[in-house]
Amino acid sequence: MRIDLAGRIPSRPYIAVTVEAMGEFGVEVRTETPDRYIIRGGQSYRGTDCRIEGDASSASYFFLAAALAGGIVAVKNVPLRTRQGDIGFLKLLEELGCGITARGNGVAVAGGPLRAGTCRFDLQNMPDLVPTLAVLAAVRPGRTVIANVAQLRIKESDRLAALAAELRKMGVPVEEKPDGLVIDGGNPHGAEIETYNDHRIAMSFAVLGLVVPGVKIRNPRCVDKSFPCFWRELNKLYD
Structure with a gap:
């Protein structure tokens, strides 16, 4: 799957938080450009221990x-x-x-x-x-x-x-x-x-x-x- 972002993107840092969290749970997201993300199909999330930061x-x-x-x-x-x-x-x-x-x-x-x-x-x-x-x-x-x-x-x-x-x-x-x-x-x-x-x-x-x-x-x-x-x-x- 390819996700292309278009136009003005508010709250952009939440994208980076999401990509990082997906990686921690076993799903790779490739960032081609700041506005293009590639997610390979067939991946599976896996359980893991992680520390949750305060908000x-x-x-x-x-x-x-x-x-x-x-x-x-x-x-x-x-x-x-x-x-x-x-x-x-x-x-x-x-x-x-x-x-x-x-x-x-x-x-x-x-x-x-x-x-x-x-x-x-x-x-x-x-x-x-x-x-x-x-x-x-x-x-x-x-x-x-x-x-x-x-x-x-x-x-x-x-x-x-x-x-x-x-x-x-x-x-x-x-x-x-x-x-x-x-x-x-x-x-x-x-x-x-x-x-x-x-x-x-x-x-x-x-x-x-x-x-x-x-x-x-x-x-x-x-x-x-x-x-x-x-x-x-x-x-x-x-x-």
Whole structure:
């Protein structure tokens, strides 16, 4: 079988993760070009022991906590060297002034003064991190441009519209683009956040509540889709 990719490919790192996992279980995928994959027929999957990394997307909320609150947060079992595309959020945080260090089989993020001014980020390959970045942009001094994520219109919610609406509730100036957001950070105030039954909206705004008093999350159980113990883990930051 030959698979040819055509057009713009969002979240491309998930292809590499899939090819690697298939290989670990005995099925070879030959990568002829970044857009062409050959899978020989007649292969069989075989059982094997493998170590499952922690999810970089879920870890991003705790990396965000360090960036917002200015402390140090360590996350286990999420290595710096991974095929998971969402680990790229750490590079973004480093660009904005955070310290990033490997710690055992995980990573520690040290928050610091966030870089001011205008920053532009193309999140085509990690669109699930747009809500995480958007709430950070709400408090960062300066303008944040998030681009190339039109696919967020058809996630669990229209995430671009949802983020714009909820940030505006908090007094944050937001311009909604067809494929992104322009956010002018400052001093957001508390508000009751509609989650649109979207786990990533809920978790991102919940972490923003660490530094913005009065944030209330509606339908908090929507996080069960991807991170059922999120609230328990978040509470550890208050200990």
